[in-house]
Amino acid sequence: MKKGITMLLTAALFVVLAGCGNGNNGGNAGNNQASTAGNTETNAGQTNAEKPEEPKKENVTIKVFQFKVEIADALQKLAEAYEQETGVKVEVETHGGGEDYSALLKAELAAGEEPEIFNSAGWAGFDPYVDRASDLSGEAWAKDLVEASKAQISRDGKLLGMPMNLEAYGFTYNKDLFAQAGITALPQTLDELEAAAKKLQDKGITPFALTSEWWSMGIHTLNIALANHEDPATFIEDVKAGKATFKDEPVMKDWLRLVDIMFANGQKNALTTDYNTQVAEFAAGKYAIIQHGNWIQGMVDEVNPELNLGMMPVPLGAKPYTFTGVPNNWIVNNKSAHAEEAKAFLNWMVSSETGKKYIATDFKFIPAVSTIAPDTAAIGKIGGDFATFSQEHADQVKGWNWDRFPDGITQQWGSAMQEYLGKQISGDELLGKLDKAVADIVKR
Amino acid sequence: MVKRKQWSEWMQQTVFVGPGLLFFALIILLPFFMGFYYTFTNWDGVDKADWVGLDNLTRVFTDDERFWSSFWFTSKFTVAAVVTTNLIAFGLALLLTRNLKLKGVLRTIFFLPNVIGGLLLGYIWYFIFVRGFSSIGESTGIGFFELPWLGTPATGFWGIVIVFVWQTAGYMMLIYVAAILNVPKELMEAARIDGASGWRILLSVTMPLIMPAITICLFLTTSNAFKMFDLNLALTGGGPGNATESIALNIYKESLTNGRYGLGTAKAMIFFFAVALITLLQVWTTKKREVEA
Incomplete structure (x- = not known):
C-alpha cells in the first residue's frame, strides 16, 4: 500500500512538472507569434502608406x-x-x-x-x-x-x-584663482606652465586637481602626447606594428615633463581621489586646473553654477592644443x-x-x-570657452586618438600611470610599460 | 518483488536527485567542460573560436608576468586572510561560549556582515577607507588613519584583508561556536579535576575535539580567499597599477577588458586546478588530525 502511494505521488509530481514545462513553451510560442504578426502588420502599413504616390x-x-x-x-x-x-x-x-x-x-x-x-x-x-x-x-x-x-x-x-x-577637453581652469595668483596670460609653453603653477603655489592654491582614475590618465593624458605628434595616425600604426616605440619618441620626453609638472603640483591624496571627488573639490574652488572637458559642466553646476571656468590649451610643444572628438x-x-x-x-x-x-x-x-x-549661454562656460577658442585658433584643435587602439591597451596604460603617480616606477619604466601594453594586446 | 523494489529505489533517486542534478549539470558542469574546450581556442567572446592547441597555456606559463604576479598576490592574501580570519573567529567563539549576558545579540552582530553582499560591502568600505579614514586622520593626527588607504600596494593589500576578515569571521565564528558547544562537558570536568589549567584544556581537550570544525573553516576560508573577486573589484579594482590584482580579477580583465576569452578560460582552468590542489592538500592534512571523544 505504502509503495503504491509513493508511486502515485511520484507520478503526480511528474505530471505537474511536465505540465509546467508545456505551459511555458506554449505561452512563449504564442507571444512570439503575436509579436511577429504585429511587426509584419506595421511593416505592411508603412509600405502601403509610402509607396503609392512617391x-x-x-x-x-x-x-x-x-x-x-x-x-x-x-x-x-x-x-x-x-x-x-x-x-x-x-x-x-x-x-x-x-x-x-x-x-x-x-x-x-x-x-x-x-x-x-x-x-x-x-x-x-x-x-x-x-x-x-x-x-x-x-x-x-x-x-x-x-x-x-x-x-x-x-x-x-x-x-x-x-x-x-x-566634445572637448584641455586644461579646464578656474579664472578667479588664476586672477588671484596674478596670472594674466595663459601659459603657452611648459616653462610658463611651471611658472604659473609656482605662482599658484605661492598663493597657497593647489594648481592641479588630479585623480587616480585609469581612464582619465590612460585615455586623456596619453592622448595629449599622441595628438602632439605631427602625424598621429602613422605613429600609432607604427607602434602597433612594432616599428616605433614610445621609448624612442621625442614627443614623449616633453610629455613626461608635462606629467611631472602636473603630478608635482597636484593635491596630496591624488592616489585615493576618484573622479567624483576630483570634480566636486574642483567645483568647490580647491584647485585651479583640472584635466577634463565640457562633460564636467553638469557636475560643476550642481556644486557651484557661478564658478568662473574656462578652457585653456595644454602646453607641450611649440603651440598649446585643446583636444576634441x-x-x-x-x-x-x-x-x-x-x-x-x-x-x-x-x-x-x-x-x-x-x-x-x-x-x-x-x-x-x-x-x-x-x-x-556656438551659444555659450546654453553649453556652459567650459564648452563655450572651447567653442570660441576653436573658431579663433582652428589650428590649435587636435583630435582624440585613443580609439585607434584596440580594447585593453588604454586600461593597461592607466595602470602604468597609476604606478607612476604613486612613484613606484620611473619615467623610463613608464614609457617601457606603455610599449609593453601595446605589444601585449596586439599579439592576440 | 526484488525487481519492483529496485525500480522504486531508482524512481526515488530520479525524482529527488534528478532535478538538482539536472540544474547542476546545466549551470556548472556544462560551462565547465565548455571552458575546458575554449582553453584550446582563441575565442574572442563573440563567434570566432579557432583551435590553437596549447598556445594559450604556453603563453600563460612563459609570457604572462601579470598573471603570475596576481598569483603571488593571491597566495599572500590567502595566507594573511586565512590566519587572521580563523584566529579572530576562534577567539570570538571562545568568548561567546562563556556565560556572557549579551552573547545572543553579539553572535548576531558578528554574523551580520556576512549577510551583506560582497560588492556592496566593498563599496561601503571603500567609502570608509577613502573618506572616513582620511577625515579621522585629519582631525586626530593618528598615523594609521593618515596613510593613503587603498592608494598604495601595501594599504591596498591590507585594506582587502581587513574587509575580508570582517566579512567572513562571523560565519566561521558560528561554526566554531557550534563545535565548542558540542564538546562533552564530562571531559572538560574530568580534565579540570585532574588539575589542568584553562590553557591546557583548550589545547588538549577542546582543540582536538573540534578538529572537524577547523577543517571546515580552513577549507572555506582558503577557497574563498583564493577565489576572492568582488571585494577586490569594489575596493581597489586591482590598483594602484596591477599591484592588488587577484587571479579572479586578472581572469575577468583578460576576458572582458582585453577581449581574449580563450586566454581567459585557459587561466581559469589553471586557477581551478590550483584551488583544487591547495584545498585538497589542506583538507587532507587537517583530516589526519581529527579525533573522536
Missing part, C-alpha cells in the same frame, strides 16, 4: 533612429518645423539612455526596417554600418567641418556621416527609401536659421561645423 512631397517620411535622449524633445520640434517648411514628414524614434542603442539598431536593420537616418560612433564602432552609409563628401556643409571631426567617420577619403557635435554621427542610410531627402534634411539642419538655432541653443551642442555660432 513623387508628391507631402507623403515623404524620413525616419530618424536616434540615440541622444537629451535632445529627443527638441529634435521632435525641429522635425515639425521642417515639415511645416517643406512638407516632408520627419519621424523621430529615440532609443538611448538606459537602452542598448546599438543592439536595437541592429535588430531594426535585421528586421528589414531601414531608417533613413541613424546614429553611429566613429572609428571601429562604425564598422558594422560602413556598407549602409551614403557618401556625404559632396554635401554643402562638408567643407565647413572642424578638421578634427572628420577622420573618425571617413573611410578611403570619403566622408560617410555628419558629425553630430563636439565626436561622440556620435548622423549616418544617411543608402538602403532606405528616401536617402536624398534625408541628405536634404541634414543640410537644412546645419544651414537654415531654424536648424542652426536648434543645434546651438536647444540641443546645447558645440557645433561641429564652423558656420554655426
Whole structure:
C-alpha cells in the first residue's frame, strides 16, 4: 500500500512538472507569434502608406533612429518645423539612455526596417554600418567641418556621416584663482606652465586637481602626447606594428615633463581621489586646473553654477592644443527609401536659421561645423570657452586618438600611470610599460 | 518483488536527485567542460573560436608576468586572510561560549556582515577607507588613519584583508561556536579535576575535539580567499597599477577588458586546478588530525 502511494505521488509530481514545462513553451510560442504578426502588420502599413504616390512631397517620411535622449524633445520640434517648411514628414524614434542603442539598431536593420537616418560612433564602432552609409563628401556643409571631426567617420577619403557635435577637453581652469595668483596670460609653453603653477603655489592654491582614475590618465593624458605628434595616425600604426616605440619618441620626453609638472603640483591624496571627488573639490574652488572637458559642466553646476571656468590649451610643444572628438554621427542610410531627402534634411539642419538655432541653443551642442555660432549661454562656460577658442585658433584643435587602439591597451596604460603617480616606477619604466601594453594586446 | 523494489529505489533517486542534478549539470558542469574546450581556442567572446592547441597555456606559463604576479598576490592574501580570519573567529567563539549576558545579540552582530553582499560591502568600505579614514586622520593626527588607504600596494593589500576578515569571521565564528558547544562537558570536568589549567584544556581537550570544525573553516576560508573577486573589484579594482590584482580579477580583465576569452578560460582552468590542489592538500592534512571523544 505504502509503495503504491509513493508511486502515485511520484507520478503526480511528474505530471505537474511536465505540465509546467508545456505551459511555458506554449505561452512563449504564442507571444512570439503575436509579436511577429504585429511587426509584419506595421511593416505592411508603412509600405502601403509610402509607396503609392512617391513623387508628391507631402507623403515623404524620413525616419530618424536616434540615440541622444537629451535632445529627443527638441529634435521632435525641429522635425515639425521642417515639415511645416517643406512638407516632408520627419519621424523621430529615440532609443538611448538606459537602452542598448546599438543592439536595437541592429535588430531594426535585421528586421528589414531601414531608417533613413541613424546614429553611429566613429572609428571601429562604425564598422558594422560602413556598407549602409551614403557618401556625404559632396554635401554643402562638408567643407565647413572642424578638421578634427572628420577622420573618425571617413573611410578611403570619403566622408560617410555628419558629425553630430563636439566634445572637448584641455586644461579646464578656474579664472578667479588664476586672477588671484596674478596670472594674466595663459601659459603657452611648459616653462610658463611651471611658472604659473609656482605662482599658484605661492598663493597657497593647489594648481592641479588630479585623480587616480585609469581612464582619465590612460585615455586623456596619453592622448595629449599622441595628438602632439605631427602625424598621429602613422605613429600609432607604427607602434602597433612594432616599428616605433614610445621609448624612442621625442614627443614623449616633453610629455613626461608635462606629467611631472602636473603630478608635482597636484593635491596630496591624488592616489585615493576618484573622479567624483576630483570634480566636486574642483567645483568647490580647491584647485585651479583640472584635466577634463565640457562633460564636467553638469557636475560643476550642481556644486557651484557661478564658478568662473574656462578652457585653456595644454602646453607641450611649440603651440598649446585643446583636444576634441565626436561622440556620435548622423549616418544617411543608402538602403532606405528616401536617402536624398534625408541628405536634404541634414543640410537644412546645419544651414537654415531654424536648424542652426536648434543645434546651438536647444540641443546645447558645440557645433561641429564652423558656420554655426556656438551659444555659450546654453553649453556652459567650459564648452563655450572651447567653442570660441576653436573658431579663433582652428589650428590649435587636435583630435582624440585613443580609439585607434584596440580594447585593453588604454586600461593597461592607466595602470602604468597609476604606478607612476604613486612613484613606484620611473619615467623610463613608464614609457617601457606603455610599449609593453601595446605589444601585449596586439599579439592576440 | 526484488525487481519492483529496485525500480522504486531508482524512481526515488530520479525524482529527488534528478532535478538538482539536472540544474547542476546545466549551470556548472556544462560551462565547465565548455571552458575546458575554449582553453584550446582563441575565442574572442563573440563567434570566432579557432583551435590553437596549447598556445594559450604556453603563453600563460612563459609570457604572462601579470598573471603570475596576481598569483603571488593571491597566495599572500590567502595566507594573511586565512590566519587572521580563523584566529579572530576562534577567539570570538571562545568568548561567546562563556556565560556572557549579551552573547545572543553579539553572535548576531558578528554574523551580520556576512549577510551583506560582497560588492556592496566593498563599496561601503571603500567609502570608509577613502573618506572616513582620511577625515579621522585629519582631525586626530593618528598615523594609521593618515596613510593613503587603498592608494598604495601595501594599504591596498591590507585594506582587502581587513574587509575580508570582517566579512567572513562571523560565519566561521558560528561554526566554531557550534563545535565548542558540542564538546562533552564530562571531559572538560574530568580534565579540570585532574588539575589542568584553562590553557591546557583548550589545547588538549577542546582543540582536538573540534578538529572537524577547523577543517571546515580552513577549507572555506582558503577557497574563498583564493577565489576572492568582488571585494577586490569594489575596493581597489586591482590598483594602484596591477599591484592588488587577484587571479579572479586578472581572469575577468583578460576576458572582458582585453577581449581574449580563450586566454581567459585557459587561466581559469589553471586557477581551478590550483584551488583544487591547495584545498585538497589542506583538507587532507587537517583530516589526519581529527579525533573522536
